[in-house]
Amino acid sequence: MxxxxxxxxxxxxxxxxxxxxxxxxxxxxxxxxxxxxxxxxxxxxxxxxxxxxxxxxxxxxxxxxxxxxxxxxxxxxxxxxxxxxxxxxxxxxxxxxxxxxxxxxxxxxxxxxxxxxxxxxxxxxxxxxxxxxxxxxxxxxxxxxxxxxxxxxxxxxxxxxxxxxxxxxxxxxxxxxxxxxxxxxxxxxxxxxxxxxxxQLLQGRLLPLAMVSVGVTVLSAAYLTSPFVYAMMPLLMAAMLLPLTGALLVTLAVSITIASMQALGILVPPPVTHHWQQGFFYLAFAAALVPAQVLAAALAELRASHAQLEQTTTELKHANEGLEQFVRMASHDLREPLNTVVQFAGLLASDLGDTLPPSGQRYLKLVHQAGTRMRTLLDDVLRFARLKMGETETPLPVSLDQTVNELRDALAARLQATQAELTIGPLPVVLGHASLLSLLFQNLIANALKFMPPDRAPRIDVTAQAAGGFVCVTVADNGIGIDAQDIGKLFQPFHRLHLRREYEGNGLGLSLCQQIAQAHGGGISVSSVPGEGSRFVVKLPLA
Structure with missing residues (x-):
């Protein structure tokens, strides 16, 4: 310590x-x-x-x-x-x-x-x-x-x-x-x-700084009428270069030096007409010692904070190393058996499903659904972990027009099944990562399709407005909306506002959206009216 x-x-x-x-x-x-x-x-x-x-x-x-x-x-x-x-x-x-x-x-x-x-x-x-x-x-x-x-x-x-x-x-x-x-x-x-x-009292710089401080004090007291200002300068240097105890020790040495020179008649107080006026002389003596002590304390606090920050940084580095090991392990050791479960459950359902009794078909369907959900969750966790660790490639120009229109084609079956209306305005080219931006807008559009009242056809509008080197892309819907007290919880990992039986999901989608936006140097915000819909605004840098 x-x-x-x-x-x-x-x-x-x-x-x-x-x-x-x-x-x-x-x-x-x-x-x-x-x-x-x-x-x-x-x-x-x-x-x-x-x-x-x-x-x-x-x-x-x-x-x-x-x-x-x-x-x-x-x-x-x-x-x-x-x-x-x-x-x-x-x-x-x-x-x-x-x-x-x-x-x-x-x-x-x-x-x-x-x-x-x-x-x-x-x-x-x-x-x-x-x-x-x-x-x-x-x-x-x-x-x-x-x-x-x-x-x-x-x-x-x-x-x-x-x-x-x-x-x-x-x-x-x-x-x-x-x-x-x-x-x-x-x-x-x-x-x-x-x-x-x-x-630690004996430090390498203590003796030379003490000698310099005492020497300057002696010369100032012997030849100058106002020595305290000049004696204060080496004290400030000692406060900057020494730990707290060393700076305080040099301050005491200077004080004893001034007192000794006063006792020897070398340092003579200025002429006064009243005894009480000597108080100003002693006040200057005491005041010359305080700034260096305060500076030494401030630097001691700064050094302690820096040491604490370094310790925290080391702990975070170890934590990130553990997270990186988990990502490596999860990307192979967990994904492989999950893929096996999902693939063979699908093969059993397609090849032998008709030969199973109704209860067996239901159980097999549950296995396939649970495996698929677990694989999706694992994929989201891996993406989230990689973003938290800053694993991103060099950003390149990305056409949001092309990205969002490709998403519309990929979601065509779902859009048709829900009778949704997806309107995409002119979108600019941004600087970023195509795969991550595709995941971001896929999550936002998928949420807009998912969180809808059962008797309402989804209507989703994607628009953009550029300003100051950034573009704000708005994804607006006419869904169930979000209560004001719940907006602060939206971007917390694994936090769900609804039961799984009401709306599917693992609670990582919006957290991923936020991490992706921040990884691009931007951010994401939301406004909503319960029962009328929500507006998600994503801020991204223009190319």
């Missing part, structure tokens, strides 16, 4: 059911370790002289962990997160009170984000579509940050550690950038770890 298929397929059993068995404590310890490393990176960058905000990557990891874990494990995961937060602060010598005041807001942000991701069904569907990826960023990278930043700013401001508005903006901007950068990748990796299969 490809990575795109794995990312797009539903998760069996929901978010709380893991395909891999996980013990709670090792799972929580893994979160604590990952959270500590991510917090160390964020705190180190924010502690540099040139840094303007803490771009917080750690909560995105914890959010994905919570989303893919049973809710009963949430307290244990929050404990691991708080421990990782405290450990990172201690290692970097940051004020323990400030770190302690940040824990409730971080925990609220993580819990709310995990709950929203589960409510949105993303843990079951994956994020390998643009819509789902945007839903992930909204549910995990925007809404929880609004709540977390508000709670954190209130706690810190009331403790005298800063101005409420400045704290809120710094917290919110850094948390949004961190989540936009980390959450999609963390969601894919944690989901794969929880449910499998594992995505």
């Amino acid at each position: 490809s990575e795109q298929q794995a990312a797009a397929q539903p998760r069996p059993g929901g978010a709380g059911t893991a395909r891999r068995t996980r013990a709670p404590w090792p799972w929580a310890l893994a979160l604590g370790l990952c959270y500590t490393l991510a917090a160390l990176v964020s705190l180190y960058l924010s502690g540099q002289p040139g840094s303007m905000a803490a771009i917080w990557y750690a909560n995105a990891l914890a959010m994905a962990w919570v989303a893919f874990s049973p809710w009963r494990q949430a307290p244990l995961l929050l404990l691991a997160m708080a421990t990782g937060n405290a450990l990172a602060n201690v290692l970097l010598g940051i004020d323990p009170l400030q770190a302690l005041l940040c824990v409730p807001a971080n925990a609220t942000e993580v819990l709310l984000g995990g709950w929203l991701l589960r409510r949105a069904g993303l843990t079951q569907t994956g994020i390998a579509t643009p819509g789902r990826l945007l839903a992930l960023l909204a549910c995990g990278g925007l809404l929880p940050q609004l709540v977390g930043a508000t709670l954190g700013a209130l706690l810190l401001a009331t403790s005298g550690m800063g101005v409420l508005g400045d704290i809120w903006l710094t917290w919110f901007a850094g948390s949004v950038i961190g989540s936009v950068s980390m959450l999609p990748l963390a969601f894919v990796l944690v989901g794969a770890w929880a449910h499998g299969p594992s995505p």
Whole structure:
């Protein structure tokens, strides 16, 4: 299974059911370790002289962990997160009170984000579509940050550690950038770890594309006043050339590069007169990362659809091979014994029929009729199968005038027996297959003769009207007609509208007509008035 298929397929059993068995404590310890490393990176960058905000990557990891874990494990995961937060602060010598005041807001942000991701069904569907990826960023990278930043700013401001508005903006901007950068990748990796299969991280194009993206980002930040537009270009290239996980990994690398250059004072925000104006700078930072992620998700969906299409094509190819084998077998192995039954039943009836008692003559007649009907059905099935498989020869000019007039001669006895009136107007030359077109109009005219009230003489009109390189040939009759609700069923194979004792047939005639018309690049339609008659219109290409 490809990575795109794995990312797009539903998760069996929901978010709380893991395909891999996980013990709670090792799972929580893994979160604590990952959270500590991510917090160390964020705190180190924010502690540099040139840094303007803490771009917080750690909560995105914890959010994905919570989303893919049973809710009963949430307290244990929050404990691991708080421990990782405290450990990172201690290692970097940051004020323990400030770190302690940040824990409730971080925990609220993580819990709310995990709950929203589960409510949105993303843990079951994956994020390998643009819509789902945007839903992930909204549910995990925007809404929880609004709540977390508000709670954190209130706690810190009331403790005298800063101005409420400045704290809120710094917290919110850094948390949004961190989540936009980390959450999609963390969601894919944690989901794969929880449910499998594992995505392929090391790909041949990953390293060079990551180096190009980071290099362009460094040069843009060092020499240009608006670097984010230029940093976005290699990200879009990575999204087009890499699978989803690889593109998300390159996006995270670019985000860390920009944050590092900002911390080192290389990337300096534009001069502002008010602190709140810095929000636009951070908004541009986050916005530069989103288009590549959305493009990567769209291409992942496209690749998964292409893989599914290839699989379906392979299955259809195998099915057609089986159908072709059936056609070969039926054309010889089934037809030969049927021909024997019909021929010898006819010979018995003609040579020895007078010597048989009435019951024997009746039984022999039934055998001959059943064999003939079975042979007709087999012939129709074979024609239908060959048309479905596209077994047609190169089209040639065919005179419909000649074809339909030959049919009139062939049906002369039946036309005379039913006192039918068959009128044939001028018909053009079309591009097609003479034998198939003869079968098409034979079925239509035969149906017009068959489906008649017993007290009415058939009247059939065959006319043509050319337009736009095609001709519409109409076969109109004055028969029993078709109910409006039954018109949609006419061209279904083996579907009959009447009992066999009322009208003979096997239900394949009109299906064959439709297949023949479509094989010629045209089609067939019908209109009818019950009790008054029907009009079948066949569209065919002109020669």
